Amino acid sequence: MFEPRIICFLCTWCAGAGADLAGTSRLEYTPNGVNIRFMCSGRIDPEHVLWAFGKGADGVLIGGCHPGDCHYMDGNYKTMARVALLSRLLDDFGINRARLRLEWISAAEGAKFASVMNDFTEKLRSLGPMKPATREMAR
Amino acid sequence: MKRIGVFVCHCGINIASTVDVQKVAEEVGKMPGVVFATDYIYMCSDPGQALVREKIREENLDAVIVAACSPNLHESTFRTAAGEAGLNPWQLEIANIREQCSWVHSDREKATEKAIRIVKAMVEKTRLNESLDPISVPITRKALVIGGGIAGIQAALDIADAGYEVILVEKEPSIGGHMAQLSETFPTLDCSQCILTPKMVAVGKHGNIELMTYSTVEEISGYVGNFTVKIRRKAAYVDWSICTGCGQCTEVCPAKVPSSFDRNFSTHGAVYVPFPQAVPNKPVIDREHCIHFKTGKCGLCEKTCEIGAIRFDQEDQVFRREVGAVVVAAGYDTLPLSELKEYGAGRVPDVIDGLAFERLLSASGPTNGEIRRPSDGKVPKEVVFVQCAGSRDPERHKPYCSKICCMYTTKHALLYRHRVHDGQPYIFYIDIRTGGKGYEEFYHRAEEDEGIIYLRGKVAKIFRDGAETVVWGTDTLTGKNVEIRADLVVLATAVIPRKSTARLVRKLHIQAGPNGFLAEAHPKLRPVESINSGFYLAGAAQGPKDIPESVAQAGGAACKVISLFSRNRLEQDPAVAWVDEDLCGGCRICISVCPYDARKFDEEKGIAVVNEALCEGCGSCVAACACGATQQKNLTDVQIKNMITASLGGK
Ligand code: FES
Numbered sequence: 001m002f003e004p005r006i007i008c009f010l011c012t013w014c015a016g017a018g019a020d021l022a023g024t025s026r027l028e029y030t031p032n033g034v035n036i037r038f039m040c041s042g043r044i045d046p047e048h049v050l051w052a053f054g055k056g057a058d059g060v061l062i063g064g065c066h067p068g069d070c071h072y073m074d075g076n077y078k079t080m081a082r083v084a085l086l087s088r089l090l091d092d093f094g095i096n097r098a099r100l101r102l103e104w105i106s107a108a109e110g111a112k113f114a115s116v117m118n119d120f121t122e123k124l125r126s127l128g129p130m131k132p133a134t135r136e137m138a139r
Numbered sequence: 140m141k142r143i144g145v146f147v148c149h150c151g152i153n154i155a156s157t158v159d160v161q162k163v164a165e166e167v168g169k170m171p172g173v174v175f176a177t178d179y180i181y182m183c184s185d186p187g188q189a190l191v192r193e194k195i196r197e198e199n200l201d202a203v204i205v206a207a208c209s210p211n212l213h214e215s216t217f218r219t220a221a222g223e224a225g226l227n228p229w230q231l232e233i234a235n236i237r238e239q240c241s242w243v244h245s246d247r248e249k250a251t252e253k254a255i256r257i258v259k260a261m262v263e264k265t266r267l268n269e270s271l272d273p274i275s276v277p278i279t280r281k282a283l284v285i286g287g288g289i290a291g292i293q294a295a296l297d298i299a300d301a302g303y304e305v306i307l308v309e310k311e312p313s314i315g316g317h318m319a320q321l322s323e324t325f326p327t328l329d330c331s332q333c334i335l336t337p338k339m340v341a342v343g344k345h346g347n348i349e350l351m352t353y354s355t356v357e358e359i360s361g362y363v364g365n366f367t368v369k370i371r372r373k374a375a376y377v378d379w380s381i382c383t384g385c386g387q388c389t390e391v392c393p394a395k396v397p398s399s400f401d402r403n404f405s406t407h408g409a410v411y412v413p414f415p416q417a418v419p420n421k422p423v424i425d426r427e428h429c430i431h432f433k434t435g436k437c438g439l440c441e442k443t444c445e446i447g448a449i450r451f452d453q454e455d456q457v458f459r460r461e462v463g464a465v466v467v468a469a470g471y472d473t474l475p476l477s478e479l480k481e482y483g484a485g486r487v488p489d490v491i492d493g494l495a496f497e498r499l500l501s502a503s504g505p506t507n508g509e510i511r512r513p514s515d516g517k518v519p520k521e522v523v524f525v526q527c528a529g530s531r532d533p534e535r536h537k538p539y540c541s542k543i544c545c546m547y548t549t550k551h552a553l554l555y556r557h558r559v560h561d562g563q564p565y566i567f568y569i570d571i572r573t574g575g576k577g578y579e580e581f582y583h584r585a586e587e588d589e590g591i592i593y594l595r596g597k598v599a600k601i602f603r604d605g606a607e608t609v610v611w612g613t614d615t616l617t618g619k620n621v622e623i624r625a626d627l628v629v630l631a632t633a634v635i636p637r638k639s640t641a642r643l644v645r646k647l648h649i650q651a652g653p654n655g656f657l658a659e660a661h662p663k664l665r666p667v668e669s670i671n672s673g674f675y676l677a678g679a680a681q682g683p684k685d686i687p688e689s690v691a692q693a694g695g696a697a698c699k700v701i702s703l704f705s706r707n708r709l710e711q712d713p714a715v716a717w718v719d720e721d722l723c724g725g726c727r728i729c730i731s732v733c734p735y736d737a738r739k740f741d742e743e744k745g746i747a748v749v750n751e752a753l754c755e756g757c758g759s760c761v762a763a764c765a766c767g768a769t770q771q772k773n774l775t776d777v778q779i780k781n782m783i784t785a786s787l788g789g790k
Contacts, residue, residue, distance in 0.1 A: 005787055012211075013670075020209045023238030031249040034256045034786035035239050036779070037210075039714075043758025043771065051780050056787040071670070072757035073648060073734040082762070114243070 004058035004124035006033035006117075009048065011041040013071040014106050015063025021110030029114040030121040033061065041065070042075025046086040049100060053138035059099045059124040061116070066104040076104070093137040096127055141201040141266055144175040144194050145258065148182035148207035150237055157241040159251040163206065166255045170262055174198055182207050183216060191217065192224035200226065202265040206234040206258045227270035229713070229773060234261040256786050263781035268773045273710035276752045278364040279463040280704045283308065285356055285643065288316020289686060290678025290693040291468035292338050297697030298466075299347035303704050306460055307342060308370055309352045310639065313417035314339055316470050320400060322500035322508075324686060325550040326581035332416060332503065339418040353423060355639075357457065359647055360736070362753065363673030364463045364709045374453040376424035377410070382448040384420040386412065388440035396428045398505075402495035404513065405505035410440045410449075415503065424449075464673050464700045465647065467657060468693065469640045471679035474529040474536065474633040481535075482528060482601040482630055488514040489608045490601055490628045492528075493547055500554050510558050512627045514606075519562065519626030522555055523610045524548045525598045526568045529633035537633045539654060542683040544631035545572045549582050551629060552591045565592045565623060567612050575685065594621060601628055634683040649674050657681045667695040675699050714772050715754035716761055720746055722768035729760035729769055 010016040016037050022029065038044060041064030049060050062083060064076040079102070087097040103116050147164045149155035160178040168176030175198045181187050182205055191203060203226065205217050210233035218228035236254040244250040280303050284295045287309030295307045307314070319339075321331035342348055351370055358369040377388075392408025400413045407413075409429040412422045430437035431451060441449040473492055476485030483490050489512045491499075502508040512519045526544050529536040545568065552564035571593075573579040585591050598612040607624045614621050636655040644651045649669045650658040657676050660668040667675055675696035678689040703709075716729075716737075723746040730738040730747055737753035738760060740746075747769070758771045767776060 007783055007786055017211070020211065020235075020238040023209070023240075023242035026242055028245060029243055031240075031244040031246065031253045034253060034260065035235070036260065036782055036786065037235075038758065038774070040757040040759065043762050043774070045762045045776065045779075047776065048779050048783065052783045052787070055784050055789050057783075069650065072755060072759065075734075075757050075759050078732065078759055078762070 002125055004032055006059045007052040007057045008033045008035045008061040009044050010035050010063040012037050012039055014065035017107035018105040018109045018113040022114045025110045027114040029117040032121045040072045040075035041079040050138045062102045063105045066106055094134050140172045142174045143172050143202045144200040145204045146182055147178040149180045154237050154241040157250045158254045162251055163254050167258045183213050188220040191220050195224040195226050202230040204232050204234055204261045206236045208237040209235050229271040230268055232261050232265045234258045259785040260782040263785040264778050267778045271713040274713050274751050275708045275710055278709055279461045281462045282464045282700050283462040284466045286468035286470050287314030288470045289318045290689040292342055293690050293693035294466045294677050294697045295348055297694055298700050299345050301701045304347050306349045308354050310355050312353045312423045313413050321497050325546045326577040336416045343418040366462050368460050370458045372456045374455050376450055376453045377422050378448045378450050379421045381446055382421050387443045389422055391439045391443045394428050394430055401498050401505045404498055464703055466675045466677055466696045468677040469643055469680040471634050472637045474635050487603045492630050492632045496551055496629045521625045522564050522627045523623050523625040524566045524629045526631045528630035541634040543685045548631045549585045553585045553589050556589050567594050567598050640680055667692055715751050715756045716749045716769055716771055719768045722766050724766050728763050732759045732763045
């Protein structure tokens with residue numbers, strides 16, 4: 001079976017804390033992702049996402065606080081706007097936009113984090129590996 | 140090249156049972172610059188920390204990675220240890236291989252491989268970490284307390300008694316809150332006013348407390364230790380600085396306004412003092428009901444007041460104050476009867492709520508403590524008390540338990556029996572919850588000695604039939620339906636956050652939970668702090684609470700403020716934004732995205748700069764910067780990219 005590589009960009013206050021809670025609650029999920037911790041999802045630059053695709057990621061998950069709950073007031077709204085633009089850019093590159101996923105996960109939603117990871121892995125498995133030429137585009 | 144040391148924790152078997160920790164150390168040890176890598180059974184133990192310190196010195200390490208549990212648990216532990224060994228604390232990073240790896244996977248091989256990637260990514264980050272110094276800022280040693288109920292009063296007094304100045308802001312004309320409305324308190328039955336009033340007076344007289352009633356917080360900016368607040372004081376149309384509180388104006392006012400303090404059982408004039416023990420004991424004019432404001436005539440109060448304190452031309456005033464900490468004690472409300480359709484939606488005259496019953500019981504209340512029902516003033520002989528009216532009802536109302544109702548309903552029924560000896564109280568309940576000192580004993584006394592009939596079950600419907608109020612319920616213990624034709628029904632309505640709490644949450648940028656109550660930083664270990672530093676929580680605004688709990692929490696919040704104020708300066712995380720002056724083109728995008736006003740334009744240099752004391756390190760400006768001039772310290776774009784590459788197994 002194809003095992004996709006996933007990079008997860010998580011804000012520390014909500015999505016990261018949710019991922020920690022999944023651990024504390026011992027909720028098993030697929031080991032395909034590696035998490036990178038940011039203070040806020042608003043720190044995430046489209047360039048980081050493209051870099052991940054260029055370096056071999058099959059999927060990128062961005063996790064932030066629910067709208068209205070960002071620890072820094074409105075960082076996640078900026079993320080929302082950036083992801084919307086970036087998705088269009090991915091189309092241009094020929095990268096299926098389903099490979100980039102944005103999720104709002106609160107510190108109390110350990111179960112959601114686990115199910116998002118399972119679901120995303122499944123989705124990426126069905127999409128299969130990215131073509132090397134497409135990957136080149138992201139660089 | 141930096142000399143890096145890596146320590147992989149077994150956490151007993153918590154990590155080691157799913158992750159091959161030796162292999163992780165071995166693999167990471169092969170990376171360039173990693174001069175020392177080992178695994179150890181418990182890194183956070185004293186010998187574990189000693190090992191880190193020892194190796195920093197022995198191996199001359201420039202940076203350290205501890206691969207263990209979440210950084211939220213032990214980052215500061217290990218950074219302190221590193222500091223003790225002479226390493227800059229920001230040269231130490233945690234790789235989370237427990238919560239985000241060993242605890243969530245079972246395939247040993249895959250978990251080990253993932254752990255290796257996690258640690259390698261952290262090595263890449265740490266390689267480029269700079270040594271930082273905490274940002275030190277001064278503290279304004281003055282506290283703002285929002286809300287003048289028992290919680291706010293207690294917090295204000297505790298902080299003021301410790302020698303610090305306090306501004307107590309209350310939106311009503313007087314402090315006292317709901318506790319001032321209560322008759323007697325459970326389980327001791329001491330009179331609420333008698334224990335509260337001395338505290339109110341103490342607040343009014345305290346040299347360290349600036350009391351601002353009839354006022355609300357309009358805006359707050361700044362950060363822990365250094366807030367600026369704008370407080371709006373509503374026009375009272377009475378000059379309090381000269382008013383003696385003689386009360387003559389309130390006697391001559393011909394207007395009749397229902398008293399919200401008395402739950403509309405009595406009226407006061409348009410110029411009024413909410414209750415006799417009010418602090419400050421000065422009247423306000425209710426503009427909406429004042430005949431002078433409506434018609435331009437009357438002015439009786441103005442004529443009566445010999446010192447000329449009535450000022451129809453008074454306007455709202457806005458004050459600016461600097462404070463270092465904020466205690467939020469915004470209080471609670473009860474679910475309005477109108478929301479309870481099944482119980483008559485507030486349209487059945489002899490269905491009242493618990494606070495209204497308190498006013499009937501109160502010796503200084505509208506009936507002087509005689510129990511008389513609102514419809515015709517008759518003394519009710521059959522009284523039904525309904526608990527959980529709107530609580531523990533996730534389908535229709537609030538899912539949570541309001542916590543205080545079991546006890547106050549028992550108290551109500553008991554006090555009713557003391558006043559009306561031939562009366563019969565009934566209590567409908569789902570469960571009786573008596574967690575509190577002396578509470579269970581109090582309940583048993585009511586149940587066994589006071590002739591109160593407890594019916595276990597929910598009330599389905601309440602409606603009016605002639606002069607009687609009919610209560611339909613089920614007694615689940617006998618399995619029978621019950622119909623009681625009652626003279627009076629008292630609903631223990633759900634405790635809810637005040638409407639103003641939601642506004643306050645937005646203004647202060649603090650957090651509320653799903654039911655609108657203020658969210659604490661940690662439900663068990665940090666119950667009096669908000670997630671946002673500098674804000675502390677007290678009383679029922681954080682969740683339903685009784686008086687002793689509110690007082691205890693207020694004391695806890697005050698203690699936190701006092702401990703904050705006892706420091707000389709505050710230290711803040713230095714992982715803030717900075718600007719490469721050579722790269723910055725002066726486009727000012729960063730200024731527009733900063734939520735904290737921390738970015739300014741330096742006209743002279745033509746570049747954007749960062750105020751480090753204001754920067755919270757969210758990184759929004761870094762992501763927005765088009766030319767890469769703005770970076771976040773120890774989380775630069777290069778570091779992020781290197782981490783990504785390492786996470787994907789690349790170099
Ligand atoms: S802190 Fe979570 S999205 Fe901003």
